[in-house]
Amino acid sequence: MPALSEHRTRALLRDAGLDVVEAIMVPADEDMPSSPPFLPAWLKAQVPGLTSRKAKGLVRRAGNAIEYREACRRMLSDPHWASSEGMLIAREVGLRQELYAACTLDLGSESSQPGGLLLFGEAGGSGVEARAGGLHRIAFSLLDPPGPEALAASAPQGLLDEALSGFLAGMVGVFLRHRLLVLEVNPLGIAETGLPLAVDCRAEYERSAIPDESAAMFEGSAPGSASRTPLEEIVAAINQQDPSGTGFFRQTRDEVPPGAWKIATNICGGGGKMLWEMATGGRPDIANLNESDTSGGLSAFKSYRILRVIMALPEAQLLVLTGSGMAFQSQYSIAVAVWKALRETPTPLPCLLRFGGTDEGRAMGLFERVSDSLPARVRVYRPEVFPNAMLDDIPAIALEDGSPEARRREVRMPSYPLAFEVEQPPGRFTRDPSICASCATRACLDSCPTSFLAWSGSGPAPAGGDARCVGCLLCEAACLLDGAGGMRIELGLPGEV
Amino acid sequence: MGGILSHLAGIEEPEVLVLGITGKQGSSSSRLMREFGTRVVAGCTPGKGGRDVDGVPVFDSPEQAVRAFPGINSAVLFVPSRAVLEATRGLIELGIRFVVLTADGVPTHDAIRVRVLSMRSGTRVMGPNTVGMLDTEGYLFGMIGGRGRWARENYTPGCVGVISRSGGLSQLLGAFHCRRNLPGPGPDGRLQPLWGDDSPGVSAVLCTGGDPVPGTTMLEAARAFQADPRTRVIAAYGETGTSQENDLAEAMLRGEIDKPVVIFLGGRFTRPGVAQSHAGAMIRSESETYEAKRAALEKAGARVVDRPDAVFSATASILGLSRGPAEA
Numbered sequence: 041m042p043a044l045s046e047h048r049t050r051a052l053l054r055d056a057g058l059d060v061v062e063a064i065m066v067p068a069d070e071d072m073p074s075s076p077p078f079l080p081a082w083l084k085a086q087v088p089g090l091t092s093r094k095a096k097g098l099v100r101r102a103g104n105a106i107e108y109r110e111a112c113r114r115m116l117s118d119p120h121w122a123s124s125e126g127m128l129i130a131r132e133v134g135l136r137q138e139l140y141a142a143c144t145l146d147l148g149s150e151s152s153q154p155g156g157l158l159l160f161g162e163a164g165g166s167g168v169e170a171r172a173g174g175l176h177r178i179a180f181s182l183l184d185p186p187g188p189e190a191l192a193a194s195a196p197q198g199l200l201d202e203a204l205s206g207f208l209a210g211m212v213g214v215f216l217r218h219r220l221l222v223l224e225v226n227p228l229g230i231a232e233t234g235l236p237l238a239v240d241c242r243a244e245y246e247r248s249a250i251p252d253e254s255a256a257m258f259e260g261s262a263p264g265s266a267s268r269t270p271l272e273e274i275v276a277a278i279n280q281q282d283p284s285g286t287g288f289f290r291q292t293r294d295e296v297p298p299g300a301w302k303i304a305t306n307i308c309g310g311g312g313k314m315l316w317e318m319a320t321g322g323r324p325d326i327a328n329l330n331e332s333d334t335s336g337g338l339s340a341f342k343s344y345r346i347l348r349v350i351m352a353l354p355e356a357q358l359l360v361l362t363g364s365g366m367a368f369q370s371q372y373s374i375a376v377a378v379w380k381a382l383r384e385t386p387t388p389l390p391c392l393l394r395f396g397g398t399d400e401g402r403a404m405g406l407f408e409r410v411s412d413s414l415p416a417r418v419r420v421y422r423p424e425v426f427p428n429a430m431l432d433d434i435p436a437i438a439l440e441d442g443s444p445e446a447r448r449r450e451v452r453m454p455s456y457p458l459a460f461e462v463e464q465p466p467g468r469f470t471r472d473p474s475i476c477a478s479c480a481t482r483a484c485l486d487s488c489p490t491s492f493l494a495w496s497g498s499g500p501a502p503a504g505g506d507a508r509c510v511g512c513l514l515c516e517a518a519c520l521l522d523g524a525g526g527m528r529i530e531l532g533l534p535g536e537v
Numbered sequence: 538m539g540g541i542l543s544h545l546a547g548i549e550e551p552e553v554l555v556l557g558i559t560g561k562q563g564s565s566s567s568r569l570m571r572e573f574g575t576r577v578v579a580g581c582t583p584g585k586g587g588r589d590v591d592g593v594p595v596f597d598s599p600e601q602a603v604r605a606f607p608g609i610n611s612a613v614l615f616v617p618s619r620a621v622l623e624a625t626r627g628l629i630e631l632g633i634r635f636v637v638l639t640a641d642g643v644p645t646h647d648a649i650r651v652r653v654l655s656m657r658s659g660t661r662v663m664g665p666n667t668v669g670m671l672d673t674e675g676y677l678f679g680m681i682g683g684r685g686r687w688a689r690e691n692y693t694p695g696c697v698g699v700i701s702r703s704g705g706l707s708q709l710l711g712a713f714h715c716r717r718n719l720p721g722p723g724p725d726g727r728l729q730p731l732w733g734d735d736s737p738g739v740s741a742v743l744c745t746g747g748d749p750v751p752g753t754t755m756l757e758a759a760r761a762f763q764a765d766p767r768t769r770v771i772a773a774y775g776e777t778g779t780s781q782e783n784d785l786a787e788a789m790l791r792g793e794i795d796k797p798v799v800i801f802l803g804g805r806f807t808r809p810g811v812a813q814s815h816a817g818a819m820i821r822s823e824s825e826t827y828e829a830k831r832a833a834l835e836k837a838g839a840r841v842v843d844r845p846d847a848v849f850s851a852t853a854s855i856l857g858l859s860r861g862p863a864e865a
Contacts, residue, residue, distance in 0.1 A: 145645060147749050147821075150784035153656060154649040154750050182650050219646040248618055249644030310747045310815035311703030314776060314803035318843060321806025336641065337562065364705020365845075366712055368668065368683030397708065398683035423709065424720050424728070426846050510561075 041221055043089035044243040044258065047128050051257055052218060052243065053225075058210045059237035061229070063130035070126070072116070076108040078131040083111045084240075085118070086125040096120065101132070123267060136234070138227035140164035141208055143215035146179060156180040156215065158208060160195070164227030185212055207236040218257075219249035270535065271349050277534035278345045282465040282511070285338025287346055290331045291353070300327035301434050304356035304389060306347060308335040311364030319427035326431065329353045335369060339465040339511030341531050343377035351385045352537035357438045359389040360430065365396035365423035375403035376517040379410060385537075386451050387444065388415040390437045392430050396423025409521065416447060456528055460502055465511035468530040473498035475526025479519075484527060487518035500527065540674035541698075541741035542611075544761035545753070546635040546661035551676050552608040554599060554633070555580045556624055557615035562639070562680075564590050566615060572685020574675035578606045599624075603631050611635035613669065613678050621665060622647040629660045637678040638664030638752065648750040655752055662752025663745065666815070668704035671711065672741040681708055681742060691715055695738015697852055698762035698796075700755050701774040702781070702817060704744055706801070706845065710772050711742035713849055721850050731849050732858040740767040745781070747815030755781040759794050770797045770855050772848050775830065777804030778818040782830040789837035798839040799851040802831055805843065 044052075047065045054060055064077055065086070085098040093099045098120055102108035115121060140161035148154030158178040178194045180186045186194065188205040191212070200208065207228070215223045222244040229239040250258050268276065275289040296302055305328050307316045313333070320326045332350055334343045350359060361378065375395060382388050395403040400423060407420045417437050421430055456470035476499030484500045485493050490510055494503035500515065519527040542548040553570065557563040558580025567577050568591055577593055579602040586597035596602040603609050612633050616624050618640040628636050638651070643665035655662040663670060669679015673694040682688025691712040699714070701707030713719055714737050720728035743758040745751045755775060762768040771794075775782040782802070788794045804827045809820040820826055824833075834841050840851045852858075 145649065147645075147779060148649070148652065149780040150754070150756060150787070154652055181653070182646055183653055216646070219644045221645065246644055248642035249646060309703070309705045310818070311701075311705035311709070311774070314703065314706075314815075314818070315845065317806050318803055364703060364709050366705055366709035368680045368708065370683075397705075398687060424713070424716075424846070426844060428844060429722075 041244045042247060044245060045086040045088045045125055046084060046241055047086050047125070048257060049223070049241040049243045050238065052214050052254075053211075053238050053241060055257075056210050056214045056217070058207060058214070059235065060241075061130050061133055061237060061239050063128050065126055065128050067126040068121075068124055072112050072127060073129075075105055076102055077129055079104060079108070080132040081108065082130045082132060083108070083115060084128040084130065085115055085121060086128055087120050087123055088125065090120060130239075133229065133237075133239070134232055135227070135229040135239070136232055137230040138164040138239070139230065139236075140175070140226045141211060141228045142222065142224040142226070143211055143220070144222050156182055156185070156212065158191070158212060160199070160208065164229075180212060182216065185216055203235050204230075218243075218245065218251065218254055220245050271352060271537070274349050274533060274535035274537065275346060278342060278349075281534065282339060282342045282345075284342060284465060284511075285336040286333050287338060287342055288331065288333040289346055289349060292327075292329055292331070296327040296329075296355075297324045300325050301438060302327050302329055302355050302357045303434070304329050304350045304353045304359045306332050306334060306350055306359065306361040308333055308361075308363035308369075309367065312362055315364060315427050316360075316362065319431060323431075326434075329356055334374075335363065335367065337369060340373045340377040340513040341465040341467050341511035341529075343374055344380050344513065344531055345533055347377055347381035348385055348533055348537050351381060351387050351389050355444060356389055357444065358434065359391045360427075361391065362394035362421075362427055362430070363396065365394065365426070367397035369397065370399045370512070371395040371397055371403035372399035372406065373512045373514065375406045376513045379406060379517070380513060382414055382416065382418070384451055384453060387448055389444075389447070390416045390440070391418045392421065392433060392437065393418060394421040394423065394425065394427070394430060406517075415449065454528055456526070459499060462509040462511070465509075466531075467509070467511060468532070469500075470528050470530055471499045472526040475524045476500070479524035479526065481523050483518035483522035484515040487514040489514065538674050538676070540672040540676070541670070541743065541761050541765055542635060542672065542676070544764040545758075546611070548610050548634055551576060551611045551635070552606065553577045553678065554602050554606075554609045554612040555593070555615065556582075556599065556612060558582060558590050558593065558595055559585050559588065560615055563615035566613070566639075566680050567591070567593060569680065569682065569685050569688065570613070570677050573671070573677040573682070573688050575677050578609060599627055599631055599633075603633075609633065611637075611678070613637045613639065615639055618642040618644070618665070619647075622650055625651050625662065626654060629654055629658045634660055635678075636660060636662045636752070637667065637669050638662060638746075639667060639669060639679055640664070641666045643748065645749055648748055648752075652750050652752055663743070664748075664752055665746055666748045667744040667746035668707060670741065670743045673739055679744070680704075681711070681744070692742065693736070693738045694767075695736070695740065696767060696769040696856065697737050697739045698765065698768035698771045699739055699742040699773070700758040700762070700771060701742075701744050702747055702751075702755070702776055702815065703774055704747070706774040707742050707744035709845065710774060710801075710848060711739045714739050714772065714852065719849055721846050721853075731853045735858060737770075737852060737856055737858060740765055747817050749779055749817040749819070751779075751781070751817070754784065756784045756788050756794075759785055759788065759798070763794050763796055768796065770799065770852050772852055773798060773800040774845070775800050775802050775834075776815070776818045777807045777820050777827050777830070778815075778825050780824065783824055783833050786830075786833035786837040786839065789839060797855050798834075799848050799855070800834060800839050800841050801845045801848050802827065802834070802841050802843070
């Protein structure tokens, strides 16, 4: 889950009126102050999601100016610093006691209703996980959250005084307001004045849960764009251009075991992922170069663009595309996107394609029809054939088609005049009017599921009215298969592949 | 009519309201639902009252729809994930007995609130993040099958009750049990028919959804199939994360569920703390691991398999339809 660094979590607490230790934040792109703002001070690198920072040398104490400069030098040269949002310099404060407090969710079970859970420990600081058994657990309702009095009454008698129960109720409020998954304050200090304050803190959250009014407080938090690969950057841009459906793509960071088959994957839906994981997990001879999911009603324009990125994965030996085997998403539309990607990519991959669900027969039929013209071998599977069986075909098909370098080619696609453009999903419809004029079938019109196209003098054009282009690519496929072949939809990519 | 909804929500004749009916997903799914036989009586989209979608009248609010059609007892929501909680709360207040939440990405805080509201009120909620449910008595909520004709042809009445935490796999487990001469792996690994024309068919398909806090759990779905006289065997897809399979196993051990259960359990290679497939599959404790769930289910007498095709050979063997291929 995405994590919120300490300085951002402090901002949430402060915003709710809860006391936090005095500190200043130096963003990563600014120079550190030449002299410390406080002494003694704690320097803390703000790396979202990184735990045990102290043990990793990313939290250091500076008792004087020399120690401050040394701490800066060592922390700024640490490899983790590259993903840090900056440095928090916090004043060291004298504490009467160090406690632990966290809010989390209890997902419930047959015997317990789901809700919130406040964890409270009478000893805070490092190693609190090891003492988890000693934590007090106070369940609370998300619908009727507890105030300070209710919290004090839920805890063992005398455990929470007025100030402490007030602070904890404030934490519950922050947890609920921002719909966090975890809010941890550790240590929760008791100052010499007897009042509680957050010395260190962190949070975990769900992207979908952030309320609009607090989005700015979460903006730019992990995972940072700095950690994206160039291909992941392209997919991020594709998703921005066309937000339809799911367009997930992530390259594997693990090292490929020697001798393993290097597989580019397009595995759709949660069920599809689980089938693939069950078939390939624990097999050292199979290396997945990426994760990707193109499901949930995305346009075929977007499927095509992401497939182009997947086909560009360095060293990939073949592409596997499968889902659960019974999708309600049109399998023909996906097949058409794969066909177009194979026609237009300079790095075609042999493909193992498993189609299952709506239009599965049509999807399989497409590749029977076009197999002779493909730049790489394609093997198509019925949904009754599960990924376990597909794996058996990998050596044959990968070896038949030779190395990725041998398959690389220069692609020259026909360049026709622009007929019209569609903004969402974005695509440029080009056609050769003389070829269209010779078309006897006008198959593009019949194929359009939304009646977006009409014949206009020299070829297909928007019919007008409410009909929208949904980016299914069926018109281009119909033109090439059953028409005169004068249409090409140009789907530019926001990056070089 | 009756069917599984009479056991899930006490509904004999579903009359359905579709929230978000004028959107792309809402309009295509209500068409599918109606083609399958579901009585979709009204739709609702704020600001679009007075229109119709394929003849189904659209209202600005559920209150207006229920006023015009007092028989409405169930609803399907095609609304953005952030609108799910308040929309569900409003439907519960209107006395709707069955609510299907298709949205993906509903905040877990909201899903918990929905679950608690549902438990307090007795309204049965299915989802979030579900493709819905289908009953071969002739009604369908959500997106199962994609198109009405395809769904009617591929989901035929029979004796298998399907429960799944995955949308795709709920559709697959359902449709394949209805497919004549379904091929499955034989002892030599080659595909051969698991049964002939006598496919077992399905009573109903219930997709409990892929999220960590489902409105209806696998056990609650199993209880409905236990009470359903058509259902002779339960075929399920479970995975790591949540306590759903563990709770089902305990209910089997105490005899509350005594119909045979075949379950394809996913997640053998899922690492703790990683959301590999569905959000709900993340392992948060030892009891949520593949090994712990497999042990609990096997102890309770469930037939646990590692591949989906092995589900079909197992149900065939339980029902006496098997033509010989061994379970994988």
